Amino acid sequence: MSQTFTKAMARNVFYGGSLFFILLFLSLTYDTHSEMPKQDNSANLTEKVAKGKRLWEENNCIGCHTLLGEGAYFAPELGNVYKRFGNSKQAIEAFISSRPREGIKGRRSMPQFDFTAEELDAISEFLKYVSEIDASGWPPNIQG
Amino acid sequence: MMKYQSQAVAKPYFIAAIGLFVGQILFGLILGLQYVMGDFLFPEIPFNVARMVHTNLLIVWLLFGFMGAAYYLVPEEAERDLHSPKLALVMFWIFLIAGALTILGYLLVPYSGLAQMTGNSLLPTMGREFLEQPTITKIGIVIVALAFLYNIGMTILKGRKTAITMVLLLGLTGLAVFFLFSFYNPDNLVKDKYYWWWVVHLWVEGVWELILGSILAFVLIKTTGVDREVIEKWLYIIIAMTLITGIIGTGHHYYWIGTPQYWQWWGSIFSAMEPIPFFMMTVFAFNMVNRRRRNHPNKAAVLWALGTAVMAFLGAGVWGFLHTLSPVNYYTHGTQITAAHGHMAFYGAYVMIVLTIISYAMPMLRGRDAANSERSQTLEMWSFWLMTVSIVFITLFLTGAGILQVYLQRYTGDPQPFMVVQEKIAMFYWLREVAGVVFIIGLLTYVASFFVGNADPEATVD
Numbered sequence: 149m150s151q152t153f154t155k156a157m158a159r160n161v162f163y164g165g166s167l168f169f170i171l172l173f174l175s176l177t178y179d180t181h182s183e184m185p186k187q188d189n190s191a192n193l194t195e196k197v198a199k200g201k202r203l204w205e206e207n208n209c210i211g212c213h214t215l216l217g218e219g220a221y222f223a224p225e226l227g228n229v230y231k232r233f234g235n236s237k238q239a240i241e242a243f244i245s246s247r248p249r250e251g252i253k254g255r256r257s258m259p260q261f262d263f264t265a266e267e268l269d270a271i272s273e274f275l276k277y278v279s280e281i282d283a284s285g286w287p288p289n290i291q292g
Numbered sequence: 293m294m295k296y297q298s299q300a301v302a303k304p305y306f307i308a309a310i311g312l313f314v315g316q317i318l319f320g321l322i323l324g325l326q327y328v329m330g331d332f333l334f335p336e337i338p339f340n341v342a343r344m345v346h347t348n349l350l351i352v353w354l355l356f357g358f359m360g361a362a363y364y365l366v367p368e369e370a371e372r373d374l375h376s377p378k379l380a381l382v383m384f385w386i387f388l389i390a391g392a393l394t395i396l397g398y399l400l401v402p403y404s405g406l407a408q409m410t411g412n413s414l415l416p417t418m419g420r421e422f423l424e425q426p427t428i429t430k431i432g433i434v435i436v437a438l439a440f441l442y443n444i445g446m447t448i449l450k451g452r453k454t455a456i457t458m459v460l461l462l463g464l465t466g467l468a469v470f471f472l473f474s475f476y477n478p479d480n481l482v483k484d485k486y487y488w489w490w491v492v493h494l495w496v497e498g499v500w501e502l503i504l505g506s507i508l509a510f511v512l513i514k515t516t517g518v519d520r521e522v523i524e525k526w527l528y529i530i531i532a533m534t535l536i537t538g539i540i541g542t543g544h545h546y547y548w549i550g551t552p553q554y555w556q557w558w559g560s561i562f563s564a565m566e567p568i569p570f571f572m573m574t575v576f577a578f579n580m581v582n583r584r585r586r587n588h589p590n591k592a593a594v595l596w597a598l599g600t601a602v603m604a605f606l607g608a609g610v611w612g613f614l615h616t617l618s619p620v621n622y623y624t625h626g627t628q629i630t631a632a633h634g635h636m637a638f639y640g641a642y643v644m645i646v647l648t649i650i651s652y653a654m655p656m657l658r659g660r661d662a663a664n665s666e667r668s669q670t671l672e673m674w675s676f677w678l679m680t681v682s683i684v685f686i687t688l689f690l691t692g693a694g695i696l697q698v699y700l701q702r703y704t705g706d707p708q709p710f711m712v713v714q715e716k717i718a719m720f721y722w723l724r725e726v727a728g729v730v731f732i733i734g735l736l737t738y739v740a741s742f743f744v745g746n747a748d749p750e751a752t753v754d
Contacts, residue, residue, distance in 0.1 A: 153623055155521055155525040158525045158532070160537070160751060161532045162528045162529075165535065165536045166535040166536070168539055169539040170535075171539055172539075172540060175521070176540075176555075180486065180551055183552045184550070184552075184554075187482070188481075188550045189550070193479060195723060197479070202416060204406055205416065205420065206404045206419055207403060208419050209340075209419075210340075210421050211340025211341070211343050211421075211424070212340045213479075216481075216485070216549045217548070217549055218626060219423070219626070220339070220340065221631055222326070222343070222629070223339075223712035224711065225626065225710065226407075238604045249335065251330075253331055254330060254331055256326070256330030256331075257331040257334055259334075259335055259338050261404075267372065274667055278481060281481065281550040285614055286510055286547070286548035287702070288622060289702065289707050292712060
């Protein structure tokens, strides 16, 4: 770098540039908030969905699965599992509740969580709600 | 020898960091095996638990490393002793014990039980990737971070202020501030995800890079003797580019989570420029070493410094760019491509910078004048190559797995189910596990380097 470009100038570029882009980011965040209801399916965000989300969190589902592509890559994407299971909450609940306690020999297995019927209902309701979020056409196909 | 007695508090931080690093890699090997032997340790240590331990240990040991780095370099930069070495030591034990209890909680109690025990329902923050810690642990992290910032801040305030310490303080403050978003967990999943990235992205692609830059600048000043004015000018330009590209670059996480589609433009354009500061960092490090005014006897530290610059560029820069454009990311989002990038980026940018400062500082913390013995350094440099080459192979194998996964599951006309595809790409997972074994051999070699040649004389400049 040439001698005419001093450390003080570099510092000013840093502070000025950062400040500018922080403000731009905050404006975009503000706009995102106002646009969000168009895509986030918040119209269907019921108490039951909120309970399902809590169960999703408190059993660390994200530790194996992805949800809208985020999480761990050990087990299938669940953002669209409701659709993949034929738009059926029952199919989801049957799958979760039928996991063998000791796993399946030689294969990746989902733990048996011993959910009550009410909890299963909340979880599947949550997954249904997620599947109806407009994720801009993602995933590319039903396999997630 | 240390210039200031209080720099000594860095030592337990560095030792804890290395110890937790070993734990992290052990669990990485377990995870790698579970990818190909699905029932390994099931149901005792299911994958999600092992992964939580693997990623949380990484974060915690890097934080130990950053704090140790700050405690070592701030007194030297500020030209005065640390404000309170005692507070630093108390916080060390609080952080270590809280961290150990959290990890034990993961391993010994089912996660939902841990949530219940720690009162997650009062302020639910658990169960989100990387932020799995019980709320009480999160509060503990905030307390430790505040005490740490106070200690470092007071030292800087009362002493000489340099660009290095100002940038470091800014980075560390940002780290603490953005962590506060981990307490925000709305029921609306889109909002939850939006602000989750304010912790995760604005950490690793934002303020952590400031920490990385300042530690690197410090070690380069010390080992090359190049004029501070030159190095600090580079530092400002690099971190300017980091934040100019990286803040809006957050948008590359907002493509497919229910946020407006304009993020595909903002995210693609700005994150495509995120490799620039990493490239500049590589040029910077090599330039400074080439223009060195003296040869430093600690050749291992210089090797780590150059290594981190190169590997951060490859892992964060190149591997990040590979899947950052939204039309590409449409297919690669949440696949082994992401895992490949994550491994090399974290190793290159953050593991290696912590090992750089440890390599530089530890000889002095252990009473040497400037460097370890030849034998110790030789072993350390072996560990550098073993770990670095194996992380390159881990990344290449995961990239291979990812490309196949994307094709078979997402791109082909006849897409196949996730688990069917996983079995087809198992060969790559086996190869990754082999590379992982080499990595841990490298890590054990690294640990061994601290115990070898201690009675030998210090290495000298040849």
